[in-house]
Structure formats: C-alpha cells, structure tokens
Amino acid sequence: MAETAKVSYSDIFYEEAQNVLQTLEEFHQLSSIELENEQLRDMLYEINGDIAHGINKIKQNLNYLMRNVEWETFNLSFFGETNAGKSTLIEALQRGNGRLIGDGSKDYTKSLTNKTLKNVNLLDMPGIEGNERKYISEIKKGVEKSHVVFYVIGTNKEPEEQTLRKIKSYLKDQAKVYSIINVRSKPNPYILKKGLTDNSLKLIEERTKEKFSEILGDHYVDNLIVHAHLGFLSVGSPLRDDLKRDQEKMKTIFGSPTNAYEFSNLSKIEGLIEHLSESSIKEIAISNTYKFFSCLEEVTSRILKGKKGFDETIKSLKFQIKECLDSSRDAVRSCQNNVLNLIDIKVDKMQSNMQKIIYDGIDNQWGETRIKSELHSEKARFEEETKDSLDKIIKELTEDIQSNMIQLQRRMDLEFKFSGYKNSDFNISNIISKMQIGMKYVLGQILDLGFSVIGIIVAFVFNPVLGIITGVISLMKKIWEWFFGDPNKRKREAKSMAYDEIRNLVQKIKKEARANTDKEFKNLDRSIQNTLLTVDHFIREVEKLSFSMNDRISDLAHSKVEIGKSMVANIEERSVEFAYFDLKLAQGMIIGEAATSATTRSYRLNKLDRYPNVGVLMVNIYPDQKEGYFYLKSPQEFTYRAFSNLIDYYKKTDESFAIKGVRRMKNGENLSNR
Structure with a gap:
C-alpha cells in the first residue's frame, strides 16, 4: 500500500x-x-x-535538479571536514575491510563514493576543508542526491563557523542534518578509563548544537558522539596490517569486540539509520519535494527580481519619454508661434516698404521698369531677412528637440547605472539599450517632420510675394491712367488710393500665408501625435512582456x-x-x-x-x-x-x-x- x-x-x-x-x-x-x-x-x-x-x-538549472532527484533509494550522505572519519564510519556500518579508510593524508576521499546498507545508499563525499574546489562537482552532486546528511566532526573539536557557512551554501536547506562528533584515537587504556565523553567533549557538543541550530535552523535535528575507529575494529574485517594491529590492541584493552562495540556508540548510529530507513518513504517525499521547492523558490525569486527591475525601468522610461515628447511638442508649438509672428512682422514691413516705393514712384513719376526694379529689390530683401529669421527659429527648434533627446539618453543611462539589477538573470542593460535605440528612432522621426514642414512654410510665405508684386504693378497701371489722365487730381488722393489697395492686397495674401502656415503646423502636430501613438504602442507591447510574466509566475x-x-x-x-x-x-x-x-x-x-x-x-x-x-x-x-x-x-x-x-x-x- x-x-x-x-x-x-x-x-x-x-x-x-x-x-x-x-x-x-x-x-x-x-x-x-x-x-x-x-x-x-x-x-x-x-x-x-x-x-x-x-x-x-x-530552466537549465531546474532541469539539472530534476535529473538528480531520486525516489527509489534513501540517500544518506557523510559530509564534513577532511580526515574527520567519514569513511571509517561507513566502513564500520558496513562491517567492511577498511579499504575506504584513509592513512592520514589530506583529501583521501577524492570522489563521491556510493555504498549500500540494506535499503539505504551511503554517500561518502570529499572533505570540505581540504582543497574541495577540485571536487566541487562531486560534493554538489552528493548534496543534491541527499535526503539526510551526517556531518562528521573529527579531532574532538567543535566546527568553525566559516566551515559551517560552507556547509549551508552546499546544502541550500534541502535536507535534515545530524552532526556526529567522532572521537579520534587509537585503542588505549586512557580512553577506556575516562569514557567516551568527558566534560570537554560535552562542552564541544553543546557549542556544536548551538552553532548548527543557529546556521541551519530547523533542518538541524541532533548530535551524536561516536568512536568510529573502535566501532570499525569491533565489527570489521581489516586487511591492512596497521588496522589488524589496532584490532588486536582493541581486544586486549576492551576484552572483547562486543565491549568495544558498545563503548564506541556505533549502535546508536545504526539505530538512527534504521529509524530513518523505516520512514524513508516520507523522508524521500519531503526531501525531494523541498529540493524542488528550494529550486522553484529561487527560480521565482530570480524572475521576480528581474521583473521588478524591468517594471521599474519601464515605468521610469514611460515618464521620461512622455516628458521628452511633450517638451518636443511644446518646442514645435513655440516654433509655430514664432513663425506666425515672423510672418506678421516681415510682411507688414514689406507692405510699408512697397507703399513707400509707390509713393516715391508717384512723386517722381517713375516708369513701370523702375517700379518693377524697386519692388523686386524689396522682394529679395524680404526673402533674405525672412529666411535668415526662419533658419534661426528652426535651429532653435532643432536644438530644443536634440537637447530633449540628449537629456532622455542621460536619464536612461543613469536609470541603468543605479538600477541595482546587474546580477539578475535578465540583462536589463541590453533591454534598456534596445529601448534607447527605439526612442532615438521615434524622436528622430519627429525631428525629420520639423525639417520637412519648413520647406512647405517657406513656399507659402515666399511664393505669394510674386503675386504681391504683380498685383502692385497692375494697380500702378490703374493709378497712372487715373492720375496722369486727369492732371487736376491731387497726388495725395492717388497715394491714398494706392495705400488702400496695396494694404488690402498684402493683408489678403498675409492672411492666406498665415492660414496655410497654421494648417501645416497642425499637420505637423498630428504627425507628432501619430508618432506618440507609435511610442505608446511600443511601450504597451513591451509591457505585455510584464503582464505575461505575471501569468507565468501565477x-x-x-x-x-x-x-x-x-x-x-x-x-x-x-x-x-x-x-x-x-x-x-x-x-x-x-x-x-x-x-x-x-x-x-x-x-x-x-x-x-x-x-x-x-x-x-x-x-x-x-x-x-x-x-x-x-x-x-x-x-x-x-x-x-x-x-x-x-x-x-x-x-x-x-x-x-x-x-x-x-x-x-x-x-x-x-x-x-x-
């Protein structure tokens, strides 16, 4: 069942x-x-x-974990300091021949070693305080497979905090942890006399429990004290000569292997393993599930971390881009007002100058050729002055938009510099840089629109001047017929007639020029609004990534x-x-x-x-x-x-x-x- x-x-x-x-x-x-x-x-x-x-x-990290999850065997790993006695304890538990027991050299266990004890898989891992970088993959592999970890402390001393921090980084809170203090010594009468534990060892045990509980939290269960070497000598079948000599000495001191076995406390370790084995189905279920949860929580945390940076960046950029575009539209409106004012000023000045030319022509009885020459000179002066003024206005518009774009670029650069998400799995730098390119492209379209409208404005302002000159010449012919045909008419009346006619003609053309200029700027503003819609659409599409991420996180x-x-x-x-x-x-x-x-x-x-x-x-x-x-x-x-x-x-x-x-x-x- x-x-x-x-x-x-x-x-x-x-x-x-x-x-x-x-x-x-x-x-x-x-x-x-x-x-x-x-x-x-x-x-x-x-x-x-x-x-x-x-x-x-x-996803690759999660896949790796899934490949290393095991259900059929209960994995018990032996983890701890180099030469602490991990392999000796495993040999004792298996009633082995001592093949795994080191000779005292550092890093004797160099790879993950699997041994079976009934339905329990025993994993002997390389020592943590040696050159474990050489065997890091083996250590991680063993930890990922482990349902319960025995951390063995050797040389009768409490573990150092730095070493425990290493343990936690490898364990990732994925398994139950028991600490085992291994009393290391050869068989001798002194140890039999003082017993397995003394006040010094009890103090080490107390501190060990405190440190493990503090660092590993509720995953830490308890501590056991064992003499692994005596345990092995009491139940094993050593092949090495030095181990055989130790076994004979053990028999002499303790009287029998049974007495040494009971003294070593190996029976408590075996009893714990038997208990864990009996509840292995539940232990496997909890350990495997928590391994997966630990990875899944890390996955979700990293996604949320990247998403948070992404969302904050989008929110900030939306505000900055809107601010930049609004400023650009304000610059265009200001340009429009300046152009319309320029038309009023320059055309009124041209009207005044043309009237003066007509007055002089009446006073001095100029012919048609002289009048045309004077009017064309006025036209050339008007166009030169107006074009220079228009160039200045457009230059200011260009500088305003470029300044807005540069300011936006700097803000975007600062946005990334101080975003604090450099270690996220999402490359916020790349994302921002691509958005920068996109905004440069969009704002560039606005700038191009500003340049293109100027040609249209110039055409509407300059071209009607030719019509003004033609109309003035036609008017002058009427004035000449009226004035010179009846010498009794006074020059003042002729000038008044000329003034009214020229004013009406020029004001009509100025009105048309203003209307057409206003129309083109409205077209420009609509084009900017359409560009804004493109920006909004772009931002909305980018935001869809965030909305989709919300669904996937759910x-x-x-x-x-x-x-x-x-x-x-x-x-x-x-x-x-x-x-x-x-x-x-x-x-x-x-x-x-x-x-x-x-x-x-x-x-x-x-x-x-x-x-x-x-x-x-x-x-x-x-x-x-x-x-x-x-x-x-x-x-x-x-x-x-x-x-x-x-x-x-x-x-x-x-x-x-x-x-x-x-x-x-x-x-x-x-x-x-x-």
Whole structure:
C-alpha cells in the first residue's frame, strides 16, 4: 500500500514538475508582435529574446535538479571536514575491510563514493576543508542526491563557523542534518578509563548544537558522539596490517569486540539509520519535494527580481519619454508661434516698404521698369531677412528637440547605472539599450517632420510675394491712367488710393500665408501625435512582456501548491484542500483533513498553520473586502503570501471565483475612507 502511494506521488510530482518546465518554456513566447514599423518590431523582438535568455538559464538549472532527484533509494550522505572519519564510519556500518579508510593524508576521499546498507545508499563525499574546489562537482552532486546528511566532526573539536557557512551554501536547506562528533584515537587504556565523553567533549557538543541550530535552523535535528575507529575494529574485517594491529590492541584493552562495540556508540548510529530507513518513504517525499521547492523558490525569486527591475525601468522610461515628447511638442508649438509672428512682422514691413516705393514712384513719376526694379529689390530683401529669421527659429527648434533627446539618453543611462539589477538573470542593460535605440528612432522621426514642414512654410510665405508684386504693378497701371489722365487730381488722393489697395492686397495674401502656415503646423502636430501613438504602442507591447510574466509566475505558484497538496496527502493519507510551503520563511499552511495529523517538526518548519477548512481560516484572519479585493490586517509576511496563493489558486481552479486578489491594509487604515 505504501509503495503504491509513493509511486502515485512521484508520478504527480514529475507531472507538475514538467508543468513548471513548460511554464518556463512559455517565457520564450511572451509577447505577440503586432507593430507595423519593422524597426520597432525587431527591437521589441530582441527585448523579448533577452528576457527569454535569462529564463532559459533558470530552466537549465531546474532541469539539472530534476535529473538528480531520486525516489527509489534513501540517500544518506557523510559530509564534513577532511580526515574527520567519514569513511571509517561507513566502513564500520558496513562491517567492511577498511579499504575506504584513509592513512592520514589530506583529501583521501577524492570522489563521491556510493555504498549500500540494506535499503539505504551511503554517500561518502570529499572533505570540505581540504582543497574541495577540485571536487566541487562531486560534493554538489552528493548534496543534491541527499535526503539526510551526517556531518562528521573529527579531532574532538567543535566546527568553525566559516566551515559551517560552507556547509549551508552546499546544502541550500534541502535536507535534515545530524552532526556526529567522532572521537579520534587509537585503542588505549586512557580512553577506556575516562569514557567516551568527558566534560570537554560535552562542552564541544553543546557549542556544536548551538552553532548548527543557529546556521541551519530547523533542518538541524541532533548530535551524536561516536568512536568510529573502535566501532570499525569491533565489527570489521581489516586487511591492512596497521588496522589488524589496532584490532588486536582493541581486544586486549576492551576484552572483547562486543565491549568495544558498545563503548564506541556505533549502535546508536545504526539505530538512527534504521529509524530513518523505516520512514524513508516520507523522508524521500519531503526531501525531494523541498529540493524542488528550494529550486522553484529561487527560480521565482530570480524572475521576480528581474521583473521588478524591468517594471521599474519601464515605468521610469514611460515618464521620461512622455516628458521628452511633450517638451518636443511644446518646442514645435513655440516654433509655430514664432513663425506666425515672423510672418506678421516681415510682411507688414514689406507692405510699408512697397507703399513707400509707390509713393516715391508717384512723386517722381517713375516708369513701370523702375517700379518693377524697386519692388523686386524689396522682394529679395524680404526673402533674405525672412529666411535668415526662419533658419534661426528652426535651429532653435532643432536644438530644443536634440537637447530633449540628449537629456532622455542621460536619464536612461543613469536609470541603468543605479538600477541595482546587474546580477539578475535578465540583462536589463541590453533591454534598456534596445529601448534607447527605439526612442532615438521615434524622436528622430519627429525631428525629420520639423525639417520637412519648413520647406512647405517657406513656399507659402515666399511664393505669394510674386503675386504681391504683380498685383502692385497692375494697380500702378490703374493709378497712372487715373492720375496722369486727369492732371487736376491731387497726388495725395492717388497715394491714398494706392495705400488702400496695396494694404488690402498684402493683408489678403498675409492672411492666406498665415492660414496655410497654421494648417501645416497642425499637420505637423498630428504627425507628432501619430508618432506618440507609435511610442505608446511600443511601450504597451513591451509591457505585455510584464503582464505575461505575471501569468507565468501565477502558473509556477499554482504548480507549487499542487505539488504541496500531493505531498501532504501522500504523507498524511488524508484529503488536502490547500497546502503552501515557504522554505525561505520556514513556514507552511495546510487546509483540509490532513491538517489534523500534520506536525511542524515532521515537515521541518518553524511554524505550520493548520485549518480543517477555509471557513476556519477566514474566521482566524478575518479579512475585509472591498471592490473585489480582500484586505489583510495581519502584518505577517507569511500570512499575506499564503493567503494570496490561496486566492490565486481558487481563481485558477474556479472560473466563477469573484475575488481579484489580496492587498495589505496599512496600520490605522479605514476601508470606508478609500
């Protein structure tokens, strides 16, 4: 019956693990590319590729762990300092011949060695305080396979804190840990007289337990004291001469192998292993699941870390880009006003100068040729002055837009420099640089629009001047006919008539020039707005990556809950409605019948919240509800995480579930004021 449960859970475990890997695979297809602009579409595709590359690195690590998870054998690893007696203890447990026992040289165990004791697989790993860099792959391989770790301390001394930190970095909180103090000495009358333990050793044991508990937390179980060498000599069959001599000496001092065996305390180690072996199915289930959870939590943490940097960067860039584009539009509007003012000033001046030319022509009775020459000279002066002024206005517009773009570039550079996400699996640098290119391209389009409209404006301002000259000449012919045909008419009346006609003609043309100029600037503004829509679309497409990441993160959390439920059901053999474990916080929550039998210690946690049903949970945490959200009063991080996962789990399993999510309520906050 137990075997069936084990196989069933392992099948469920692998199925959900494959779902996790599939979810990570879907990060490669995060966004549908719909941009019409090919250059921006390619940039968005490359941004997506950078994120997918980071996710793929995580997926490879998870795949590696899956290949090293074992279900059929209970793996007990012997880990610790060089020459502490790990191999000697294994030889004693196996009643071996001493082949694995070192001769005192450093790093005697150079590779992961497997030995079998009944249904338990014993893993002897290279020493940690020697040159373990040479054997790091072997050490990690052994730790990843381990369900329980025996850390052996040799030379009758407590472990150094630095060494324990090394242990934790290798273990990654993945297994139960027992410390074993191995009393190292040859058989001698002194040790028999003082006993296996003395006050000095008891003090070392006390400090050992304190240090292990402090660093390894609830994963540390207990300490045992053993004399591995005496244990081996009492039960083994040594082949080496030095070991044979020690065995004979042991018999002389202790009287019999049985007495030495009892003195060595080897029986307690064997009793513990037998107990662990009997509960190996549950130990395997918990250890393998926690190994996977540990990796999954790391995966999720790294994704969230990269996503946080990504989201903050996008949010900041959206503001900066909008600010840059708004400033550019303001510069264009200012340019428009300056151009219109220029038209008014220059055309009015041209009108005044043309009237003066006509007055002089009337006073001095100039002919048509002289009038044309004077008017064309005025036209050339008008065009030169107006063009110079227009060039200056457009130069200012260009400098304003370029200044905005340079300022945006500097802000984007600073955004990355101080983002603090350099160690993330997501290459934020590449993502930002591609967005910089995209924004340069878009803003460049605005700049090009500004240049192109100037030619149109010049055409509308300059070309009508020819019409003014033609009209003035035609008017002069009428004035000459009227004035010279009737010499009694006064020159003042002729000038007044000329003034009115020229003013009307020039003002009409100026009005048309202003209208056409205003029309072209409106076209320019519409073009900028269309460009803004392109920017907005680009940003929205980039944001879709983040939204898709939210969905995939939710999928990962859902798989974790499903695995947790199956693990608890397998161990407790009772129904489970919901199960959530957070190894970083060393806390868990179980809802359902299984909550009645589950214990905190059996799940290696600091705290395990147990509820027979969701109703009891709701009574305990009593969340407020408003606008589709639950608001939690509890300041505890684990309660918020667990309840959020519970709500997300129901949302995925029940389409009619109406709650949108969970939010924190600030101290003293009243929802009625929201």
